[in-house]
Amino acid sequence: MTGATAPVVHIVDDDEAVRAALAFLLGAEGFAVRAFDSGVAFLDGLETMQPGCVVTDVRMPGLGGLDLQRELLKRRIALPVIVMTGHGDVKLAVEAMKAGAVDFLEKPFAPEAMLEAVRGALARYSEAAREAGVMAAVKARLEALTARERDVLEGLLAGLPNKSIAHDLGISARTVEVYRAGLMTKMGAANLPDLLRMVLMVRPAGL
Template identity: 50%
Template sequence: MTTRKLVHIIDDEDAIRRSASFMLKTSGYTVETWSNGVAFLKEVRHVEEGCILLDVRMPEMDGLEVQQALNERGITMPVIVLTGHGDVTIAVRAMKGGAVDFLEKPFEKAVLLSAIEAAFGRLASAGSQAARAAEAEVVLGALTPRERDVLEGLAKGLPNKTIAYDLGISPRTVEVHRANLMSKLEVRSLSDALRIAFAAGMGGG
């Protein structure tokens, strides 16, 4: 097992590739950059295993299509999705596809490094899915039925207004439930809450 940590950056923006590459190299990571997903997929069988930073909006194939192609080929490298558009639907699709996290550009160095460490943690503990599911169920046990309903809606990629309509409550009440469930789950970001929800099998259908 190699101790060096390799990050593959797939982004069509040269400036993002350069800045993220510099940031990671100065933090002790090895970096390979790719200008698009098609190029990466062509070589993926021969590249060294690592973590993938994957931009959503790219020509030819967008990030979600690349992610799907990796899944179909059985490539289990952890993926962190980068989006310039904080779009819940894209984030949910990425997380459902197995992404470790999603980050909105411009991202802070600490947030990026934390997500990458989580990705390498997943590489190290591959195969502990059953344990994660059991853990998620325990954590979700702290939520009220209504908070679980709201989390289920979020896991399906629904906006607050739609969740409110479906549950017959006001959008403001949805926001309150959302804040409460985030607090009970001890998470700071929507992606962390979604990770727990998906591990427990929520958001299906």
């Protein structure tokens, strides 16, 4: 898991010893790591932030882990967050999970527990990135359709047969078939169910 495009584990903790220990642990396993001594320092570096996940302490001076997580959500930055808690901070951990954290670890934790949590978070990030890429591709294909192809697509989404679509659009059923074949090709759909699955994936955003 190395190289410029590798996901990065962003460690956010005000305790220098904890940062160093985590950086060593994760680095030894081949993870790319960036460490920050505060939530503010992390947010200040967002413009140059590599994708990956965040490992943050829940209690820090100023901007705590839960506040940091909420700020990421506010800014729509989809980095999976792992929260580290001290003894007795389970309530805060639960709040973090409710706010979208993917995992929490209570200090002291076993090294393998952290490695497993990071692997899970990065796997979740990779899946989310893959889904986002698929959705972006589908949206781009939809935007490439002609107005008439969109009209035919609307009919298909409504469950109408070719003849009904032709009647509504004032064209022949054969012409509908031509448009239908064209939009299937442009969308990269193998069949009608495949086409409908693609479109319904991004339907909330409209055509």
